[in-house]
Amino acid sequence: MSRRLPEVGGIFIQMEDELASMAALLGASWGGKKSMTATSGPGFSLMMENYGLGMMTETPCVIVNVQRAGPSTGLPTLVGQGDVMQTRWGSHGPYETIALSPESPQECFDMAVRAFNFSEKYRLPVVVLMDESVGHLFERVSIPPKKEIEVVDRKISTDKERHIYEPDDDLIPPMPPVGKGFGIHVTGLTHDDRGYPVITAEAQEKLVSRLVEKIRAHADEIIDYEEFMIEDAEVIVIAYGISARSARRAVIMAREKGIKAGMLRLKVIWPFPSKKLRELAEKASSFVVAEINNGQILVEVERAIRTDAVFVGKMGGEPHRPDEVLKGIEEAVK
Numbered sequence: 001m002s003r004r005l006p007e008v009g010g011i012f013i014q015m016e017d018e019l020a021s022m023a024a025l026l027g028a029s030w031g032g033k034k035s036m037t038a039t040s041g042p043g044f045s046l047m048m049e050n051y052g053l054g055m056m057t058e059t060p061c062v063i064v065n066v067q068r069a070g071p072s073t074g075l076p077t078l079v080g081q082g083d084v085m086q087t088r089w090g091s092h093g094p095y096e097t098i099a100l101s102p103e104s105p106q107e108c109f110d111m112a113v114r115a116f117n118f119s120e121k122y123r124l125p126v127v128v129l130m131d132e133s134v135g136h137l138f139e140r141v142s143i144p145p146k147k148e149i150e151v152v153d154r155k156i157s158t159d160k161e162r163h164i165y166e167p168d169d170d171l172i173p174p175m176p177p178v179g180k181g182f183g184i185h186v187t188g189l190t191h192d193d194r195g196y197p198v199i200t201a202e203a204q205e206k207l208v209s210r211l212v213e214k215i216r217a218h219a220d221e222i223i224d225y226e227e228f229m230i231e232d233a234e235v236i237v238i239a240y241g242i243s244a245r246s247a248r249r250a251v252i253m254a255r256e257k258g259i260k261a262g263m264l265r266l267k268v269i270w271p272f273p274s275k276k277l278r279e280l281a282e283k284a285s286s287f288v289v290a291e292i293n294n295g296q297i298l299v300e301v302e303r304a305i306r307t308d309a310v311f312v313g314k315m316g317g318e319p320h321r322p323d324e325v326l327k328g329i330e331e332a333v334k
Contacts, residue, residue, distance in 0.1 A: 001038070018028060018043040025061045025125075026109025030186060032178040034116055036062035040132075041070050042131050044083055045090070052091030053188045054125040055211060058165070059174070060154055064114045064128045066135040067241075069292075070106035079132040080316035081241055081292040085299075087127050088270050096215035097220055099127040099270040101240040103302055105139045107109040107267075117152035118222065122174050129269060131292070131320050133242035163193035165207075171214035208286065216319045219271040229255065233262025235332045236280055238301050238309075240266040242319045247290050250325035261329050269297070277304035286332035292316055 005012045011033075015021040020102040021037045028035035039047065054061060065087070071081035085101045098118050100111040111128055114277070150309050155174035157164070160182055167173045173193075176182035185195035190207055194200045215222070216236040226244075230236065231249055239247035253299045254261035264280065281287075287309040289298040314320060314326035 014176065015241045016047035018041070019050065022047040022054075026050060026057065026059045029061050029066075030057075030178065034060070034062075034120070036064065036116070038064040038066065040066045041074055041076070041080075041083075042066045042072065043223065044086065046208075048086070048090040051125055052093060052095070055091065055095040055097070056093075056188050056190075057186050058123040058211070059125065060119040060123055062112070062119055062331075064112070064130060065239075067129065067131040075317050077132065078317045079170075079242060079292060079319055081131050082294075082316065083129065084269060084293065084296040085224050087129055094212060095124075097127065097270050098122065098124065098215065099129045099307050100224075101129050101266055101269050102134055103241055103244045104134065105137050105141045108134065108167050109143060110220050111140055111267075113149055113151075117150065120152050121172070122155040122222075123154065123175070124211075124215070124216065127239070131241045135238070141174045150206050157318070165191065166193045167214075169208060171217060173189050184293055199302045204248075215271060222268060223271055223273045223276075223325075224267040225273055226263075226267060226278065228263040228265065230262035230264065230280070232260055233283075234260040234285050235288060235329050236284045236286075237261065237263045237278075237290060237325060238266065238297065239263060239290045239325075240269060240284065240297070241287065243290045243292060244327075246320040246322045247325050249322035250329060253322060253326050254329045257330075259329060259333055266297070272304075274300070274304040277301060281305040281307070286310065288312060288325070290320055290328065291317065 002012045018039050025035045025037050025330050067080050068082045069075035069078050070082050080272045102111045103107045115126040115128050157174040157176045164176050165173050189197035239248045247263050251261045251263050289309050290299050290312040291297055292314045295311050301309050310328045310332045312325050
């Protein structure tokens with residue numbers, strides 16, 4: 001990025017640490033620019049305070065988190081998928097978030113575009129939740145002509161008399177343009193529509209309820225998944241990122257053994273597709289969850305299907321082998 005951004009009119013800044021990187025990201029966005037940063041493991045933890053600031057101030061930006069095995073410094077160059085719940089709940093207080101999970105270099109490109117579009121449309125930090133194995137893959141990537149790439153820009157306010165946090169009917173307020181004479185007050189404190197601090201339960205209820213609902217109300221527009229051999233599946237594997245590539249092969253191997261298996265791959269992890277899981281639970285007899293942690297999405301799956309699922313987990317350091325996921329599928333049909 002340090003090479004490419006200046007070549008296309010962008011600006012690259014190397015900050016002293018990830019706290020500063022996240023702060024610079026928010027400032028650049030309020031300065032009228034689309035902004036992003038990338039990190040891994042403990043760096044993402046350092047971003048959490050200002051991640052919450054971005055949620056509270058409704059600041060569009062993108063964070064790429066290439067997950068590695070943790071906790072702490074963990075395995076700095078080896079794979080993990082342990083930041084899923086941190087992405088959802090890592091900053092204090094209630095809020096809703098958007099996180100995308102690519103399984104290939106092609107999706108890294110495509111989902112980066114989508115992440116920017118989501119961030120600008122819904123006004124919040126959006127996370128591309130990669131993992132080390134996907135991050136180090138070498139595969140062909142098709143980059144379309146610039147004119148064919150869908151680009152969503154933020155809504156810009158045209159009325160200087162309008163309060164800067166006064167929402168439209170879609171619950172999302174337009175942003176005031178920088179340098180155009182708009183009065184702007186941006187704070188991490190609970191605030192009213194003017195952006196001024198109001199330290200009351202009533203103000204908190206009004207503001208934070210809207211921050212939550214602006215994502216929940218548009219969840220169907222955001223949620224995305226891939227269905228693989230799902231039509232007649234009696235066993236369904238839930239996976240994402242690098243784990244989905246092994247799970248896909250495991251499903252094929254199970255079919256070769258006469259087991260009606262399928263896979264639901266989470267392309268968007270948050271918001272979580274609970275409704276889809278409930279629908280599948282009415283048809284499938286059992287579920288398998290494959291992820292490189294000790295069961296983070298497993299919790300969400302079991303909450304949605306209202307029964308236990310077979311867990312195929314790893315603590316980190318290497319991705320699943322297809323035969324490991326196949327073993328979980330076979331356990332599920334016993």
